[in-house]
Amino acid sequence: MSIRSPFPRTQRSPPRSAISCGPTKMSPREIFALRDHLGAELKGRTLSDAHDVVSLTDILSQTVLGGRLRELSGRAVLLKLSDQLRSGLAMIELDGVARRMLLCPPDLNPAYLDALIADAGIDAVVTDEPDRWAETGVPLVVTAQLPLQATAPAQTERATEWLMLTSGTSGVPKIAGHTLEALTGAIVAEGPARGPAPVWATFYDIRRYGGLQIFLRAILSGGSMVLSDPHEALADHVARLNARAVSHISGTPSHWRKLLMSGSAAQFAPAYVRLSGEIADQAVLDGLKAAFPNSSVGHAYASTEAGVGFAVNDGLEGFPADYLGNRNGVEMKVVDGSLRIRSTRTAHAYIGRDAAALTDDDGFVDSGDIVELRGDRYYFVGRRGGIINIGGLKVHPEEIEAVINRHSDVRMSRAKSRKSPITGGIVVADVILADGTDQARAKEIRDQILDQCRAQLASHKVPAVIRFVETLDVTPAGKLARTDA
Template sequence: MSPREIFALRDYLDPGLGGRTISDARHSASLTDIAGQTCLKGRLAELSGRSVLLAVTSQFLTGLVMLEIDGIARRMLLCPPDLNADHLQAIVEDAEIDAVVTDQPERFAGFGIALVVTSGEELEAGPRARTERATEWLMLTSGTLGLPKIVGHTLEGLTGAIAADTPARGVRPIWATFYDIRRYGGLQIFLRAVIGGGSLVLSEPGEALSNHVARLDEKAVTHISGTPSHWRKLLMSGAASAFSPKYVRLSGEIADQAVLDGLQQAFPDASIGHAYASTEAGVGFAVNDGLEGFPASMIGTNRDGVEMKVVDGCLQIRSRRAAHAYVGRHAAALTDGDGFVDTGDMVELRGDRYHFVGRRGGIINIGGLKVHPEEIEAVINRHDSVRMSRVKARKSPITGAIVVADVVLADGSDASRGDEIKTGIIADCRAHLAPHKVPAMIKFVDKLDITAAGKLARSDA
């Protein structure tokens, strides 16, 4: 690799672009000045060429460290805050970690890591570091109860979907995300802010949603992303009226028509888009026409280095933006022999459009018949009185299992009309679904649990 092919995040911190910041509820730092500052107390040089675990408490400090060590470390593994502590030793060994950057050094006593560097949220003046190498970015998969997989990316691949030929002209975007930036979806927004010449407002753990939205409004956020579950939660809170972004982005879960329409109603002046991305496949595509699913014309063509095909109903992607490998002692192959990533996401062609129907591993069995919960939820969520739903299987002594649904009512729905609403939901399901997919029971609940990754928590009863 020649020197001119090596680039790092610091190379996008143009000192001529003033007024750019990265902030959370308690801190703010200038993205204009940060290239000449350090949060590592002068110990950056010790990390040169090392495999570094980045395990700090806050997203804000995570962002500062990523900006500082990219292009210096050999590889950098982002540690999400919800990582099971029992998995940490195996991950350290699989990623060949020989250094850790943390604000909790006592946490890593006894791990046998050669170098522990303590970081702090107070920036100090320091020399502007020179990019030495292309750092390998490592991320952990989410959504599994077992040991998460380690996924290897390059910065070039991670930023492949970001238009960054030149710094943004005119009014630069102010990004925010409900995601954590140590997960793929949040990292994409962090990179968009840094590379696109904008600013970034980070979420804060435990912050009341109304306070968070007020802060987004105060910071004049223009672009914001989250999962459909994040957005349903916001729509239920009543806080959406205090916020007016220009661009709303959904990813991470199926964006059904109900949530897209709800966001368009809440933010009539905003562009509403949903994107398909995964930690392994990278950013596949974005859809900005306000409709669920994606045009069938995207399949079988090469669009900006991304090719997609459908095999046995499952979406597969070959892309320059994809991860290059799983990392670890017993890592499986990430792609097939032709370079395609099997996403595990099931799609169905309806007319000239493909619709996502669920995860291959999330199928529930009803009397020997396969059911995708998300397909049923999409129908339930269209009902005017419904804000969100979760479908699952429940054991039955007669059929073995039945479909049941937990439903959160939309604001303004009259709970006294419960029987009428249930009847309407069942009628909608019977009109659009096969008989075995129609819920046998509907239960109204006040809320549905969301995972740390921003997705609807699922477990069979």
């Protein structure tokens, strides 16, 4: 039986010469925008959060911008909204009309806004709090609002530049510039989904790179999407995922560990489970496979700057060494232990008055992710910028955590350094035990973890202190919060 492709006729990527991040107008035949993937023939599609459900089938004749889209034509727009639903709807309206749009995650420090507005040349804001912008000097403020209003369908005018903020930095975050073509490169390369249109979900916020990838997959695949809510209890979130028949879902390893610890995984049975954003160690992969035995469990490598690099679907941590070189249009190499990537999916530049170069002279993005070759496979050992100092020696905390997490009674851990008057620094590990672990076995488990670490780690990496804790902090980006004591 032949399966009709869910990709509209405009799915074909435009030639490089057609992409423009400036105000130049181009024929819709030369470019594509998100609205071009929302054909009326694709019925029953929805975008929903914990409060509202919006029909993606009908969205082309509706507006979240109060009918003011024409005023935003050719402008550099900051998207600063309280919720993901209105953000996603505004992205669909603005793409192909605005000159550029800067996606603002909800936890952004307001003190950074002036610098980001200047660096991105922002001359319009889409917000749900218009009064806050009255004295900012931004010339145009447009309010996004629900319920949607009827409007005439918009036409694609230009290739909008998508601006995203990097995470994990101190101070003003960097702005990475993408085209929709680059953002959707991996999705288009995979081809149309087979079988029923998927219902997507992610623990990420869609204004971050990992979440945006899932939002774009939902739009391009002809499917629906269920958005997360940071204020919703995990059990309620899972109940909503079930009620919406979510089939495909992604998150960071920390997101998934929290789900496994909650007991809610027993109520959930997605067909497709993916991890990204942090190192996916063998313990969390095995835990997910045990929790979802009938699911496809894998992990993907991507970053805001490097774009989507690759996916690993063999159930093992790390990635095969033969992924290096040119594979499926993505070229990778390792320089001084750091993974470097060159492809059409990467961001094209950092944006700003004093922006650094995003790539090296050969066009490779230095990811800053350190890998180590063991046999015929590369393993991630940590971030170059996340190294802790132990007695003058450099240590990747993720390497220690991977060993601790292999213990059958451990669900999650975090290693960090603590100052010592004798050695200058020691490793301290905070550990969450799996549900149902007998607390009377705490000393036995601690001794077993230490024996495991001594057998698999250099002596200076072995924790001097192991503390059993109830929770570990996770950042708004879904990553384990790392601070040295």
